[in-house]
Amino acid sequence: MGSIIATCIKSVDGEFFKCYKCDLRCVRNGSTKLGKQRFRCKRCGKSYLKEYTNKAFHCQLNEWICTLLKEGCGIRSISRLLQIAVATVIKRIKSIAGMIQKPPVVLGKRFQLDEIRTFIKRKDNLIWIAYAIEKDTRKVVDFSVGKRTNKTLKSVVKTLVLSQAKTISTDRLNNYKYLIPRKIHRTKVYGINHIERMNLNIRTHLKRLNRRTICYSRSIVMLSACLKIYFWS
Numbered sequence: 001m002g003s004i005i006a007t008c009i010k011s012v013d014g015e016f017f018k019c020y021k022c023d024l025r026c027v028r029n030g031s032t033k034l035g036k037q038r039f040r041c042k043r044c045g046k047s048y049l050k051e052y053t054n055k056a057f058h059c060q061l062n063e064w065i066c067t068l069l070k071e072g073c074g075i076r077s078i079s080r081l082l083q084i085a086v087a088t089v090i091k092r093i094k095s096i097a098g099m100i101q102k103p104p105v106v107l108g109k110r111f112q113l114d115e116i117r118t119f120i121k122r123k124d125n126l127i128w129i130a131y132a133i134e135k136d137t138r139k140v141v142d143f144s145v146g147k148r149t150n151k152t153l154k155s156v157v158k159t160l161v162l163s164q165a166k167t168i169s170t171d172r173l174n175n176y177k178y179l180i181p182r183k184i185h186r187t188k189v190y191g192i193n194h195i196e197r198m199n200l201n202i203r204t205h206l207k208r209l210n211r212r213t214i215c216y217s218r219s220i221v222m223l224s225a226c227l228k229i230y231f232w233s
Contacts, residue, residue: 128146161181
């Protein structure tokens with residue numbers, strides 16, 4: 001990541017470049033105001049530069065941000081590593097999260113549901129992350145961020161019930177008794193061991209959810225965007 005030479009275009013005979021999407025040779029397409037040579041793909045029409053003066057224009061920037069975010073780097077850490085502005089990192093994270101679609105839920109599976117406690121802006125403003133995973137694949141199927149109320153939990157439970165879940169395993173929180181049908185509700189010992197392990201992974205990989213750290217979320221929008229990238233990107 002030290003050199004910002006675009007990997008979406010590869011040198012061929014030191015003169016031409018290949019488009020990273022079409023894998024076709026790009027042709028020269030004039031130059032920029034600074035006199036840098038521009039190349040254009042004949043098939044998709046995208047144009048590229050060999051080197052970018054503004055590092056935020058790099059074609060792999062979104063991929064780098066997602067990788068660093070999921071490996072325990074905070075916003076300012078990403079800004080320092082990629083040598084771009086903090087505001088650019090925040091805008092890119094929100095933009096990436098907006099393009100991610102929630103994956104479809106497979107019918108008739110077993111799920112585990114649990115919550116993670118965190119805070120927004122200050123420690124007395126507690127927020128819970130309620131999410132569910134499929135027991136066999138351990139993939140996150142849905143999540144919700146808010147207060148520890150029936151409204152926050154119901155949005156996740158509704159997704160599981162509509163998917164005709166065989167069982168929904170939770171802890172002994174009383175709210176679940178009124179939200180989950182008794183026939184499929186399970187509260188056995190070690191019944192949510194997979195999602196408890198997932199809780200540890202999330203706190204390890206997302207800097208804003210680490211314990212005993214100065215990093216924290218300032219808005220639910222940003223927290224939800226980071227979770228969306230971590231779960232589904």
